[in-house]
Amino acid sequence: MMDSGFDRRDFLKVMGWSGAAVALSGCGNTSIEDGKETLVSYVEAVDYQIPGVGVYYNSSCAQCDAGCSINGKVREGRVLKLEGNPASAINRGKMCGLGQAGVQHHYNPDRLREPLLRNGGSGETITWEKAYALISEKLKGVSGEEIAFLSGVVSGHLKVLLGNYLSSLGSKNHFVYEALAPGVVRAANKKAYGVEMPRYNISKAKVVLSFGADFLGAWVSPVHFSQQYAQFRKGVDGQRGVLIQVEPKMTLTGANADRWVPIRPGTEGILALGIINALGIATGDIAAAVKGYDKARVSKETGVPPGHIDKIAAILKLRSPSLVLAGGAAEGYAHGSQNAAAINLLNHVLGNVGKTVEASAAVPFPQMAPAKGNTAALKSLNDGLAEGKYKVLFNYAANPVFTAPGAMKFKDNMAKAGFKVAFAHYMDETALQADLVLPLESALEDWGTQVPEYMAEGAQINILQPLMENVHPNTRSIGDILLALLKQSRAEEYKNYEDFYAYLRSALVQNKAALGGHAMDEDAFWNETLTKGIIKLVGTTAALSGKAGISGLKLPAPAEIDEQYPLQLIPSVNISLRDGRHTNQPWLQESPDPLTTIVWDSWMEIHPKKAAELGIVEGDIVEITSRIGSIKTQAYLFPGIHPDAISVPIGQGHEAMGRYAKGYGVNPLKIMDAVFDRETGELAMHETRVKVSKTGQRVIVVKDESAAGAKQIREKIAGRVYTDNVDLTKEV
Amino acid sequence: MKDIREDIAWAKINQDVLKSLENPRKLYWVILFVAIAMLGVALGCEVYQYNVGMGVSNMDNPHMWGLYIASFIFWIGMSHSGTLLSAILHLMHADWRKPIYRFAEAMTTFSLMTAGLFVAVHLGRVWQIYYALPYPNERGAWPNFQSPLLWDAMAIFTYLSSSIIFLYVGMIPDLAICRDRMHEGWRKKLYTLLSLGWEGTDRQWRNFRVTYLTVACFLIPLAVSVHSIVASDFGMSQQPGWHITSFPPYFVAGALYSGCAAIITLFIILRYVFRFEEYMTLPILKKIVRLTFAIAMVWTYLNAVEFASVWYSHDQASKDVLIQKASGTYAPFWWGMIFCGSVVPLTLAFKRIQTNIPVLFAVSLLLNLGMWLERWMIVAPTFSHGIYPWTWDHDQWPSFVQWGMVFGSFGWFTLLFMVFCKVFPSVSMYEVKEMVYHRSQESKRLEETGKFAAAGKGAH
């Protein structure tokens, strides 16, 4: 770098508009003009910055917690597009739609620009100094127990800094909340394999039997799993992998399955045991325990035809190794842990543990490991708030007012906290309830490190670095904020760190030996780290320790149909909207749901048979009523759902968050019962029972597929062949 | 039922026709005002559409074309009747065309002008319309001569200019009459200028006759080619419901049909508004009505041929489009077209109706409606049920902008036509004179040879 006295950020400066003009209206200026447009050049330039030529910076994606590495294309100081970083073992140069929409998070017109202080019903713009002073003032005389910090998943140095800040306040109340976390599965895995999240080696499996794990869509690390899936489909020696998906509502993964098995909601565990029984290879107490699960009973309880059970068992027996996954649809019940345990047992019985279920690596810095979010944390925070335990509440990267089930009444409870500080990018529902809202830099402007929860190969620390200067100059990095707050009590300790960047740099550079840079000097190491965007480590591998055990496994019989609320509500997870954090990114709003192709709205999926029973046709506005409340949305007849269930996607129904999110669709979580998994205390997402009634209104569903539905009648558009006929070994 | 009197004084012909040029009745102003108001609606719509974008028309993907193209074909089709009356019947020496061909010819010109406007209205970037014109330019880029739209442009240009020339040339002797009979004023100046110094000398008449005949000969194949080319906008594409071999004759028949229907309508209006009862006589009307009936049957037949060829072909996509026309969203309009186009004209077979002016007026309007629907039913259903299933059955309803433009186009046409009728003689005076002269000569000859009774042509 040049030693001109400019720091790196100066090179991220947005070059004047017309260095290489963005033709805003390519059809506007239609003649040759002289002297109308202004050309602005850099005051100072570095060699690699050439107008008209893109520069790529490696960083990390912060759209979800999978930890993909990105490669941001920057032109004239503006980030244009995010592409995958091929060096990352997680995404290998690939990007999902959600990740690519990161630029729209960055450039979002509804981002917060100034610190806001609640002043009656409205927000008053204040300075950062005043904001810090206010926090310091409010924290005076408040004991550590009375302070709660709610956050989404945090990892890396931010987590360390946050931990330090909380300890400086004497608080242990860090609640890590993630609305869609696989909390139950983690616990079940811990029991079965000894680790919360083993490495699932889909590409090695010949058969994948997934109980509701939408690994191609929104589960854990979808981009990574998608790549594995592609390899799995090509198979080994032309033996193409077979995917069987068991779930009551078809997910994207289900739509790609060779066999999609609709199952009565909540009976996944029963089917798992039934398959173990049908396999007939279990021994000892397992064999004894599953004895009762004969085909007839399982079929009756789950609604899966006996033929299917046979076929599944046969193919699992024939083709080894296989892989059984427990996912969202299986865990969302009060007996979710039991379901997951039964499913995991199947892996043991099939001998997949150690073959396709492998030990995963972790970074050798436990303090940086991600603080995994779950919903149990929300429950305890909510309980605490309800009791009025907390005087000061900090909130970062979580939006519980939107995502907490309606039954929890989180919004009301939150009001009981005396002073609420939200670190936020947007004025979302939770920030709206806060007393002080501090605007954050976007992930493309910020520094940081990230440790993915799910490690693909070895372990890695992802680097976040700014790709361009701040779009809004008065936003700040969460790291800088925490550092500033820390300095309020521990100024001496942190005086060497001017900002979070300095902290980060020194923290990494100090450990360069452990981070693979022992031979390099500090600057070289630092530059290389930034260039690569990833620090790859060997990692520590915890061996799989769990064993097949059936003791304590007790599956309840399928629930009786409630006369008053006869249908099961499945709040489904949309691949791009997820928990609604990114609803305000217009690309995602306009990107159709893959299965229904509906955009910009919510909908209720209902099986055509059930719909006919209820007299519902597509576009009918229906009222979905649970014990908690009711929502109204449009009906969509969807064959890929169990007739006893309906499904409404999560992510829409925002009451805030700006022009692209507010007022579109409904939030099914608003009518969700607060039922918890009996073992882990995690929220049981699928335990809400509802009834559906027509309101008499009808709308035209805004969707991409043809009005007549997505069927090809005569012309061959999308073809299909069977494995009997194909020979994948000959393919390229 | 009186035909034109053979003994009518030629001076009276002049007088009667010239009277129509001056002192408009109140009714005339009412019609003109309504026409201008209608045009205003269209202008408003166009300004809105121009400023905001084509999207305000409610068109979308895949409904790329809408009422604009349908109306374009409708107006092009309407223009064919003028040629039929002035050129084809001229060649056949059907003298009954003489009192009525002038306004039919004017109708040709004005409906072509209306059609041309629809091309402009339809374009997404009408301000770049000159890109479609084959003129030598600095860019060195030429339009794509392969495009049927360019053929259209060329054909319409040829047809419009030829029609105007034909109309004008045929009008020169009449303009001379106007020049001679009009009082001093702007009119006199205009007629003096336009009549080119016509004095009816033997040399002028001699060349005039040949020219008129030659241009008529050119106009007939031209008219046929124009609507065949419009048909090839559709026939040349690969879309189901459009890619049909019988489209060119079908379009031509449809064109003549709608043109004849329009002639009936205008005949009745002119007869009433300008008091032309003496020239636009019922026997003439009867002949047009019979002609219309014949063409209606030809059209019906060609329609049936189209359906049959689709039905018995192996082109499933086309068959689907046909089924969808008859049973889908567009079914009411499609059946409306069948009713108005094939059933309503059956009434014309009855003699009593052939001269019943109120009924004929209603029928002719229905026929025109049917023909407009036909054009819409050619354009729209293919878009909603094309080859590719993903875009099937996406409903689209034209917005008020499209309807407003269609509505306004009638105003524009009426405006032009009404102004024409006041500026130029809408009945060809010299030809009516010729007609009565030849008829009287003929009857004189018959009288002389004593065959008057045998001929049985007691036209009185």
Added chain:
Amino acid sequence: MSISNLLENWSKFRHTHPVDDKPHDPYKWAMSIDLDACSGCNACSVACYAENNLPVVGKEKYAHGQVMHWMRIEHYWDEDVGEEGGREFPDQGAQFLPMMCQQCEAAPCETVCPVGATNHTEDGLNSQIYNRCIGSRYCSANCPYKVRYFNWFNYPTTDNVWPAEMVQQLNPDVTVRGKGVMEKCTFCVQRLRAAEVTAKSEGRLVHDGEVQTACQQACPTSAISFGNLVDQESRVHRQWRAQQVELDKDKQAKDDHEEPSELRGYRILENMRPYPSVMYLERVRESAI
């Protein structure tokens, strides 16, 4: 000049493409999409929005069918699902199909454009020249795949399409289209041209993998492969060859098989003879389950 030019090149002017001649040398950009790998996740479509300055039209215009996605993910259910006597559930999943401009060798859209705004380029693309387009929309009317999108509104000035901040995201290499012009997938021509130019300056040809389309680059399952069909070593060429799909045929080896063929490469609506440049590989389903 012109007349002499006409006489000199007469035989060239009379060639029919791609039947008479194969002028594509050294580049013919083509694609193949493995529907067995495609999971329908929409990443390609979003990548396309990001790369090609596609406007987000909003709910109301989407409802009107005025959406601008150059690449759309279609899904089809089996014919008998939900039908009388058919299957109750789509238990073999959906059939996803990414559909974008097929860059036909003999594209129906090209002939009909009155101003010649869409042409077949020398490297085998179907070009769309925005500034030439007058918006007659005939091309879309004649497109069998309906993959052409028209700018019904002036999106650059429409509220909330590109608010001030988002303007900065626009790709300067791609013209932002104003109202009244047609647009469609370009195979990321800006990337292709950049790669071709770089290669030419270095005195070589673009090698396989040097240039990727945005959709291909994003695709998490690598279902899309893209490259130079003339290059014998390119992945796309090898795929086409393995599937015995030939660019200038309207019927492939697969279509001649009486028995279900082990080949799974096909081109959509091939019988209409547009000679598309995108080969799809049929989705495979396990027979044993």
Added chain:
Amino acid sequence: MHRFLRITVLLTGLFAAFSIYAAESQQSVPMTEDSLGPLVEQPIEFPHNRHAGDADKGGMQINCMYCHTYARRSAVAGIPPLQKCIGCHQSIESVRETPRIKKLFEYWEAKKAVPWKKVHDLPDFVRFNHERHIKRFIEQQNRPFQEVCGYCHGNVKEMTVARRSKGLTMGWCASCHQKDHTVVAEGGTPIGTQAYWYTFYKPEVEDASAGVLKAKGPNDCWRCHK
């Protein structure tokens, strides 16, 4: 009858002339060839003649590429960073106090970019690639910089503030593209006629052994409009 003949001959002649013009007009070059475009007011009146002009006219004969360095590496030429101006002028004391240089240093001290106005501003939908033209004519054929840049920019070395001196219209561009230019294989490796595939009119091989061809510029619309 003479009158008829005269009129007929006149009209036929006019029609024929129009037709010939129509047929040949593709070759025409716009009329703005030698006239200069409007004078553009720049924040600093940069004297091109002082920097690039010939020595006998008091110029420094600085190569275009010295300042406009991006042109050979990118499609857009860009404007040299302020740093570049300062780099030299820091050590040129003689003109340090002239008003223009003072203005320059004011910008530098404020770390503000100079808001230059664009002189050669093509319509937004036209993409001219500087790099390719420089590679083609300067690096490959060793033509002098000022000649090659001058094809489009005119005789800048004699201007103070640059002014447009060429038409820069599409027909003007094409008038050069449709010439048969002699080219030798680029990058040292002859790759045959393939390299010039981009027009409908295939190149002619002039000297096969030396890899010398005659080729036209691209004619594909998508070269410049995308």
Added chain:
Amino acid sequence: MSQRHLLALYSNFNEAEAVVEELRSTQIKGFDVDKDLIVKSPIEHPEVEEFLGDKPVRVQWFTLGGALMGGLLGFFLISAAQGNFYAQFKGGKPIVPFPPNFVLTYEMFILGGVFITVLGFLICAGLPARRSPLYSANVSEDQIGILVKSDESAANTLKAIFTKHHALEIQEEAGR
């Protein structure tokens, strides 16, 4: 010698015919029937041509020339335009495709034909013409005019003939 113009008006064609017959049969000095006689009529009347004798009409030659020129020009202009520098394949069709060019040639054929025919008409009929020395508005109504040009000496003879055949009116004017 000074010239004189005479215009006689008749109410019907028979009288006019008789006048012409008589003029033709009478040898009058300073008056040539074929050159100096113009019949003006309100309608086109084939008999007039008959009794005036055969006079050539040349409009058809214009038609032929115009149509051929239009057609050829159409084809070659279009083909030349198609084969311009920007020639690119469209839809796989040849750069110079025949079917479209034939359609356009056809249109140009007609266009040329019509335009040049009308041009020919104007030329052959001498239009636009200056007003002839003598004209009566009655000619455009219902009377047939016979305009003759003669030496002054013949004027009286002519007048006599006109009067004999019940001329409704005779106008007289000194010519140039």
